Amino acid sequence: MKHFMRFSKISKAFQEVPSQYVYQINPIKNFEPIKQFRVIDLEGNLVAKEYNNIPKEILNQIFDLMISIEEMDNLLYMSQRQGKISFYMTSFGETATTVGTTAALQPQDFIFPQYREQGSFMWRGFTIEQIVNQCIGNHLDGGKGRQMPVHYGSKDLNIVTVSSPLTTQVPQASGAGYGFRVNGENKIAATWFGEGAASEGDFHSAMNFAQTLKCQTLFLCRNNHYAISTPTDDQFRGDTIAGKAPAYGMRTLKIDGNDLLAVYNGVKYAREQIIKNKEPFFIEFITYRIGDHSTSDHSVLYRSQEEIDSWKSGNNPINRLGLFLKKQGLRQFNDDHDNQIRKDVRNRVIAALKHGSEQQSPSIQDLFTDVYDEVLPHLQEQYTQLREHLTKYKDQYPINKFKGGL
Amino acid sequence: MLRIVHKLRSGFAKMTVREAINSAMAQEIERDSNVFLIGEEVGQYQGAYKVSKGLYDRFGKSRIWDTPITEAGFTGLSVGAAMYGLKPIVEFMTFNFAMQAIDHVINSAAKLHYMSAGGLRTSIVFRGINGAAASVAAQHSQCFAAWYSQVPGLIVLSPYDCDDARGLLKAAVRDPNPVVFLENEIMYNEAFEVPDNVMDKDYVIPIGKAKIMREGKDVTIVTFSKMVKFSLLAAAELEREGISCEVINLRTLKPLDRTTIIESIKKTHRVVTVEEGWGQCGIGAEICSVINETNAFFHLDAPIVRVTGADIPTPYAFNLEELSFPKAHNIVEAVKLVLK
Numbered sequence: 212m213k214h215f216m217r218f219s220k221i222s223k224a225f226q227e228v229p230s231q232y233v234y235q236i237n238p239i240k241n242f243e244p245i246k247q248f249r250v251i252d253l254e255g256n257l258v259a260k261e262y263n264n265i266p267k268e269i270l271n272q273i274f275d276l277m278i279s280i281e282e283m284d285n286l287l288y289m290s291q292r293q294g295k296i297s298f299y300m301t302s303f304g305e306t307a308t309t310v311g312t313t314a315a316l317q318p319q320d321f322i323f324p325q326y327r328e329q330g331s332f333m334w335r336g337f338t339i340e341q342i343v344n345q346c347i348g349n350h351l352d353g354g355k356g357r358q359m360p361v362h363y364g365s366k367d368l369n370i371v372t373v374s375s376p377l378t379t380q381v382p383q384a385s386g387a388g389y390g391f392r393v394n395g396e397n398k399i400a401a402t403w404f405g406e407g408a409a410s411e412g413d414f415h416s417a418m419n420f421a422q423t424l425k426c427q428t429l430f431l432c433r434n435n436h437y438a439i440s441t442p443t444d445d446q447f448r449g450d451t452i453a454g455k456a457p458a459y460g461m462r463t464l465k466i467d468g469n470d471l472l473a474v475y476n477g478v479k480y481a482r483e484q485i486i487k488n489k490e491p492f493f494i495e496f497i498t499y500r501i502g503d504h505s506t507s508d509h510s511v512l513y514r515s516q517e518e519i520d521s522w523k524s525g526n527n528p529i530n531r532l533g534l535f536l537k538k539q540g541l542r543q544f545n546d547d548h549d550n551q552i553r554k555d556v557r558n559r560v561i562a563a564l565k566h567g568s569e570q571q572s573p574s575i576q577d578l579f580t581d582v583y584d585e586v587l588p589h590l591q592e593q594y595t596q597l598r599e600h601l602t603k604y605k606d607q608y609p610i611n612k613f614k615g616g617l
Numbered sequence: 618m619l620r621i622v623h624k625l626r627s628g629f630a631k632m633t634v635r636e637a638i639n640s641a642m643a644q645e646i647e648r649d650s651n652v653f654l655i656g657e658e659v660g661q662y663q664g665a666y667k668v669s670k671g672l673y674d675r676f677g678k679s680r681i682w683d684t685p686i687t688e689a690g691f692t693g694l695s696v697g698a699a700m701y702g703l704k705p706i707v708e709f710m711t712f713n714f715a716m717q718a719i720d721h722v723i724n725s726a727a728k729l730h731y732m733s734a735g736g737l738r739t740s741i742v743f744r745g746i747n748g749a750a751a752s753v754a755a756q757h758s759q760c761f762a763a764w765y766s767q768v769p770g771l772i773v774l775s776p777y778d779c780d781d782a783r784g785l786l787k788a789a790v791r792d793p794n795p796v797v798f799l800e801n802e803i804m805y806n807e808a809f810e811v812p813d814n815v816m817d818k819d820y821v822i823p824i825g826k827a828k829i830m831r832e833g834k835d836v837t838i839v840t841f842s843k844m845v846k847f848s849l850l851a852a853a854e855l856e857r858e859g860i861s862c863e864v865i866n867l868r869t870l871k872p873l874d875r876t877t878i879i880e881s882i883k884k885t886h887r888v889v890t891v892e893e894g895w896g897q898c899g900i901g902a903e904i905c906s907v908i909n910e911t912n913a914f915f916h917l918d919a920p921i922v923r924v925t926g927a928d929i930p931t932p933y934a935f936n937l938e939e940l941s942f943p944k945a946h947n948i949v950e951a952v953k954l955v956l957k
Contacts, residue, residue, distance in 0.1 A: 573932075
């Protein structure tokens with residue numbers, strides 16, 4: 212039986228199309244930067260009235276979560292300085308992007324995070340206790356003590372585990388989005404990455420594949436102006452990251468990332484477009500990293516306090532949303548209540564840290580599980596050797612601190 | 618640069634391994650206008666681990682290149698620059714991230730000289746931290762010694778102390794071949810007394826030659842990098858029990874110094890290899906095979922024992938991580954096993 216190769220029916224035979232030619236050298240030099248979509252201004256006034264359409268309950272839940280994350284981040288940063296956890300990454304200034312986006316997505320949508328998206332995790336129900344236990348690495352950690360702090364994931368919440376090498380999650384999202392389209396699912400793959408991570412080669416492959424193969428993928432770039440100490444001017448040229456997306460043939464939006472209503476509306480629109488057209492969508496959020504890159508960073512070494520303060524007080528997502536809610540009479544609670552929310556979160560984090568530090572460490576069996584689907588013989592052997600070693604030298608090891616002991 | 622070195626007494630100074638690498642780079646950049654340092658955060662940030670501290674202020678951005686985030690990008694760029702005749706020192710924030718650029722290291726830098734019948738040369742140094750640090754889990758803790766040592770065309774070096782760091786890095790920069798230079802984050806902070814001659818701007822150590830750190834007659838311990846420290850601690854403990862260990866610091870992983878290893882075996886007749894990386898196809902495995910293939914085999918009184926890391930991705934939880942890598946007591950146990 213003969214096998215035939217199927218070729219595309221699009222003919223590449225030459226056809227003269229006069230309109231595609233010009234007769235003078237006029238290179239493309241500068242192009243108009245894409246403007247940022249905005250709904251509320253810096254003082255929380257509505258400047259795009261038709262987008263004032265988010266249900267009051269959702270807005271209030273979002274606001275509650277944003278201030279909660281601010282308190283939690285503060286405490287966990289300090290707890291690292293006190294030696295209670297080894298590492299942490301805050302998300303000050305960026306929670307409108309993460310919380311707003313996740314609120315606008317559907318629960319079945321897969322999220323591929325970078326590392327600064329506690330807002331996405333927590334909107335879907337990831338708790339303070341889960342975060343703290345993961346950071347401590349005790350036996351209650353859903354990750355079995357395998358990963359560094361902030362490298363959480365949750366199969367139940369459809370959020371893929373955080374992975375350190377930058378940008379590898381982006382082509383993975385293209386792949387997942389491809390699967391969703393091919394299977395006809397009402398699901399998208401939404402992936403987060405910073406403007407620095409967009410310099411990696413994987414970004415190009417992911418974007419090109421997503422548009423060419425038509426993947427149900429939503430690209431979410433948090434342009435927070437710094438990649439550790441590298442400012443955007445040293446990272447790329449051209450019209451930020453959004454400027455690159457149309458060149459892939461992709462629908463693109465640039466959004467004022469500190470405007471919660473713009474974030475929510477933009478993402479909702481993008482998701483609808485992805486499902487309707489079965490094509491990817493690109494969103495860049497312009498925001499600012501108010502805190503340090505991580506607890507291993509000291510950002511005043513490379514930027515001024517004045518610069519940080521100009522965003523903290525001049526363009527702050529929590530302030531803008533709060534002012535909007537007050538001015539529209541949408542805030543269900545008063546300031547006292549907000550202070551109480553903050554206080555409750557602080558107490559909860561402190562309790563979680565205390566409780567977490569009193570817990571046993573993960574079981575030593577978990578050294579060898581999940582390397583493969585089953586514990587293969589050579590690993591079983593190493594586990595036996597380990598137990599023999601620990602039994603022989605049990606007074607040299609804090610065995611009582613291991614869950615399940617020997 | 619020499620301000621950071623603390624004079625102890627005449628003829629000696631005290632410095633950390635970090636300072637040793639920093640001073641070696643500074644001297645090479647000063648000596649040869651073709652040498653430059655390239656990587657993420659190496660310039661104004663003073664280096665992700667502060668290894669390039671002060672270099673940007675001293676040499677400026679034409680010699681210390683901060684790059685956008687793309688290992689594949691800056692490694693490819695550096696290999697091209699090396700082919701042109703420049704001498705890049707490429708810093709990977711950790712060799713774990715070098716995997717995003719490994720094609721450039723292997724398929725370009727390592728193989729091009731051979732493939733171009735000697736026409737293209739890449740004199741380049743790839744350096745960065747290798748192996749485990751502390752609490753940085755699977756994607757920051759892998760040891761790449763075995764992977765790079767397998768590749769023809771690459772020189773692979775791994776320093777232990779300041780003497781190694783200075784002498785080997787300077788030798789690496791001056792060597793016409795591509796060199797992979799595997800450092801260790803924990804060792805960065807360790808301070809050593811350094812004789813004046815090691816501070817000399819032309820101090821180089823021969824590539825392909827191991828160093829006997831401690832002479833002994835009962836067993837040979839072959840190791841490199843941070844594990845030299847634990848091997849020396851184990852040797853000191855074993856001495857108290859009347860067991861005399863000879864500790865060999867490989868310094869160069871490729872080409873492996875077979876001669877020093879064989880000569881030592883002729884003396885001690887027993888071998889323990891120590892490495893942090895995974896056992897399968899590791900440095901210890903290679904040493905076992907090398908010994909097996911040479912007349913050293915007939916000098917053995919016992920099978921060789923390998924001490925290696927556990928065959929698992931590195932976990933984060935402190936108790937689990939502690940059990941994943943060799944410590945001095947594991948080496949002591951291995952020596953006693955080989956002597957049984």
